[in-house]
Amino acid sequence: MDLEQGTIEVAFVASEQFANPVGVIQGGFLAAMLDDTLGPALVATLPEGQFAPTLDLHVQFLRPARPGRLLGRGRIVQRGREVCFLAGELLGPDGRPVAVATATARIQTVRGEGAPPSRVSA
Template identity: 55%
Template structure:
């Protein structure tokens, strides 16, 4: 698969992205939509052998926020105000795929939705978030 160029390319890769195995697969900046890949690593598993919910929530958070960043061409950074996650199916170790969508942006807040699926296309979690809109140059230095 070829690289999809986005405003995210200008940022250094943060440690949380490395930990989660985060990789952009597809993006439509004009629509505020992004598709990313994560890796459900053995270190993320709960005693039942499934990816622990906190890691899935982090993956959803790291799916939704970047949708605003690419839609704004890197001008807006989005600290999460609140995050709501519904866990729908157990997530086995291996690749997981997130889709993030900007639902609405106002003057200071964005409303976001995200979905997280396994390699078979089974929806394992969905989430909604609201995030502050902060000028990227202020947030990222």
């Protein structure tokens, strides 16, 4: 993991409450985990006073994810002044990918009170 270069690993625990009736984790929860992996990969590289909301998130589900620990890996693919392209994967306990994602984020300057923080704690 290298936050300064825009790569990150994040662990999640997918509990049974997020499983569908056949016992696999719902896709919406997996998409949220991927978004929460890709975004911090970029946000950790931004200077104070900037943040980067996700404009587009595309998720591909590769195989069922069971309740338990999942590992998210995210990275910056290409970064411009205002737009950034991100990619990542969500790995099951066996190390095999259960879902992959790409995203586009827009780098913005924070203005005013109540704006989101621009740094991620390591």
